[in-house]
Amino acid sequence: MISHRIIATDGAARFGVLHTGHGDVATPAFMPVGTAGTVKAMTADAVRATGADIVLGNTYHLMLRPGAERIAQLGGLHRFMDWPGPILTDSGGFQVMSLAKLRKLDADGVTFQSHLDGATYRLTPERSIEIQHLLDATITMVLDECTSFPATSDEARTSMQLSMRWARRSRDAFQKRDGYGLFGIVQGSIYPELRAESARALIDIGFDGYAVGGLAIGEGQATTFAVLDATVPHLPTDAPRYLMGVGTPGDIIGAVQRGIDMFDCVIPTRAGRTARAYTSRGVFNLRNARFADDAAPLDPRCACPACTRHSHAYLHHLFKAEEMLGPMLLTWHNVQYYQDLMRDLRTAIMDHRLDAFASATRAGWMPEEPP
């Protein structure tokens, strides 16, 4: 069991602390994505230095390589990747559908071929929970089907109902342990009545936290927010709420305003590897020639090494010269920017000035320039 203590609220938004067996997580929280047992281009020390309390691991990648049983034998994912703090793992289902070859879904689970070597694997709710147990995940996610977008109401209902059956099987398979938790995932595409039905079904089963899935897959921010407006009121107030795979800083701010407590997204790390910098003044591409002689720091408000030690010109040079230090420094910066945003959101909620903070933050962003 894990518990979520709400310390302050501001509108629908909440500032809280998630207590887990691997440590506390201040919420709203952003979880850097450590796909294959590493937050790409960062040491665990660097991830900690940004203020991140929790990271995410991907069951799909880890089950294929190096293998869940191997990680268990090596002492679990925490020891493997030098992250003693909380780790949330996804169920593997999303990546099976987006990465695996020859995938075949049936009522019991999904069979697929590894994108690495073509070997055949089978993932069921029970096996997904077992893998996450082997990884020693602090927070385990139920196996679900991420309903594709767009979907008709009938398609969305059928898919959601499958996910609800799998949610119950996941709950049954999960071994309750003190300090560990299991989250259900609300599906239902863009349909408010399906989202509500899914939320009720999950509450009926009973979880330690509730995720909103099936978003950030092309529906657009307005629709994401509309689905949150139709979903969050149906979720328990005392449990943490996790919006999966979201998103840009603007997405996160809007979702926090709608009562979401946890996020994960590859944007800060992926952008860091492709020279895109997230800053208090907006998003910039450091390959742009106008930065070649710019002695100013990337973001004077940021305390990361890229900003305190180096210039735009140096970062520009590193990317032009294809030096690994470019992705290393910019990933660190972007993750720092995200963690600073979460800290500022928490403070704003505590000070009951979230809407003003949100407006001022958005107003500081210049329109993104073309790459």
Added chain:
Amino acid sequence: MISHRIIATDGAARFGVLHTGHGDVATPAFMPVGTAGTVKAMTADAVRATGADIVLGNTYHLMLRPGAERIAQLGGLHRFMDWPGPILTDSGGFQVMSLAKLRKLDADGVTFQSHLDGATYRLTPERSIEIQHLLDATITMVLDECTSFPATSDEARTSMQLSMRWARRSRDAFQKRDGYGLFGIVQGSIYPELRAESARALIDIGFDGYAVGGLAIGEGQATTFAVLDATVPHLPTDAPRYLMGVGTPGDIIGAVQRGIDMFDCVIPTRAGRTARAYTSRGVFNLRNARFADDAAPLDPRCACPACTRHSHAYLHHLFKAEEMLGPMLLTWHNVQYYQDLMRDLRTAIMDHRLDAFASATRAGWMPEEPP
């Protein structure tokens, strides 16, 4: 001017401190190579954490990109790469000969095309010194011709004599400043009388330090050591001696025993990017499948993050998964191993037990396995 204070000797070997305007360097010293303004895959903080006092920058790479004048305008290489400590830059000559296209050597200098974009550049002794001044190099190297191996005695003499004329022009062009130094480079291939003649010519001109060039280019360790035996006795005892581009741990130990004080080499960083680990037990390739389940640290005697936080199995996984953290951690480790070796060599010299230390260290290395 810079000065080298000898604190202890053991046979031909010396333990000393090189005083520079950017800080002190304990010798024998290994300089990690920061080719393009970055020690590849390491932050400057990580390089400092290994105990390195000084790094090397490559004039050829930096003059092409981002350009010496640009770096000067941005405050010099120290500020650019966040390395306030001493920096030694090479003259650019070696890389012109190994990397540039359509290079043409004449008595006055060398004209070449950039390997990056084909643009034509000209490097003379005066321009090389000017570039290194623009970079704000703590230690500047004269422009020389690295005599290729093998070379006949006549070829080696002609080449060495050209280098000696360029050494005088480099000395004339160099602006003496307190805390900065200029090193000459002994050439003469494998011929003892040419090496002695070259050393005398350089001493006649007068330098702050003396490098031995034209080695580690295929002649083999026994020949390298024979050339050192024939060269070092002709060098002043009070000036630092720098063996350029060397080498393996075994090369370094043997050269320290022969009185060399400074080294640079890409081996630890390049090996780190290709999964080759230098350890107290020898050289290992971490891609080898036998490491997949190995929970032991890479080198229990090493204090770097790769060794204190992770297992062979994790490092193996990172390289198999082509995660950037693999090269990051292993580069850090290899540079740490080299710096630890230099520290141990200094201690052994001070304790007058260098030969015993050298034998014991070599005895600890297992034969290298095939990749």
